[in-house]
Amino acid sequence: MVKSIKYQDYLIESLKDPEEAAGYLDTALEGGDVSVFLLALQNVVKAQGGVGKLAAKTHKSRTSLYKAFSKEGNPYLKSINNILKAMGMHLAVVYAE
Numbered sequence: 001m002v003k004s005i006k007y008q009d010y011l012i013e014s015l016k017d018p019e020e021a022a023g024y025l026d027t028a029l030e031g032g033d034v035s036v037f038l039l040a041l042q043n044v045v046k047a048q049g050g051v052g053k054l055a056a057k058t059h060k061s062r063t064s065l066y067k068a069f070s071k072e073g074n075p076y077l078k079s080i081n082n083i084l085k086a087m088g089m090h091l092a093v094v095y096a097e
Helices: 007-014 018-030 034-047 051-058 062-069 077-086
Strands: none
Touching: 007 034, 018 034, 034 062, 034 077, 051 062, 051 077, 062 077
16 A cells, blocks of 8 residues: 655655756746735745754844744845845746736
8 A cells, every 4th residue: 555645745855956946936926916925935945954953044033034924024125135035036027928
């Protein structure tokens, strides 16, 4: 019998790969829905070591990061950029024909 794993566990494991994480975030960003992007970003943060590790890398409090990721949160682009930079990524803008 093949042992099954939960999708969320599989997703988090796959997002440990920075290239996979970047592609995942890019896809979430393409849709234009900020809440979808923030959910994707939460998954990547979890895979990359969690909010505590990210707080140390970005010199931001855990509380402010949790607030930024919440449904009610409205993170500034600068905060998102700092978070992505700490994970070795950046936002990209491309011409949409």
